[in-house]
Amino acid sequence: MLFKLILSFVFLSNQPDPCSGQWVSVNDKTGKEKSEISLYVEGEKLYSRIDALLLPEDQGKMCEGSEKGKSIVGLVIVQDLVKERENWMDGTILDPADGKRYSCNISLNHDGNLYVR
Secondary structure (H helix, E strand, C coil): CHHHHHHHHHHHCCCCCCCCEEEEEECCCCCCEEEEEEEEEECCEEEEEEEEECCHHHCCCECCHHHCCCECCCCEEEEEEEEECCEEEEEEEEECCCCEEEEEEEEECCCCCEEEC
16 A cells, blocks of 8 residues: 555656546445546646556446446546645536436545545
C-alpha cells in the first residue's frame, strides 16, 4: 500500500492539478482494489474515466440504468466538477452498478488519498 501511495505521489507531482492523474479505487467494505481510474481536467472542469477493472469477477461487466449495455471500462463516471480553492465541487458521479448519477465533490486529503463524496 505504501508503495502505491508513493508512486501516486510521484506521478501526481508532475500534474497541473494534484487530483488529476491515475488512481486506484478501493471497495469501502472489502478493502480490495477495484479499478484503475483517470482523473483529468478538460475546459476547467474535472472528469474521471474507468481505465481497467481489477477484480476477475468484474471483467466484462456492463453498466446498468441510463448507460445500460455500455462497457464499464472507458466509461466517464465523474463529470463537470468545478474547482473551488483546493477542492472540486458540484459535479456528478455515476454508479455503474445501478446507472444512477449522484452529486459529487472531490478533494485531496493530507495523506495523499482522494476523498470522493
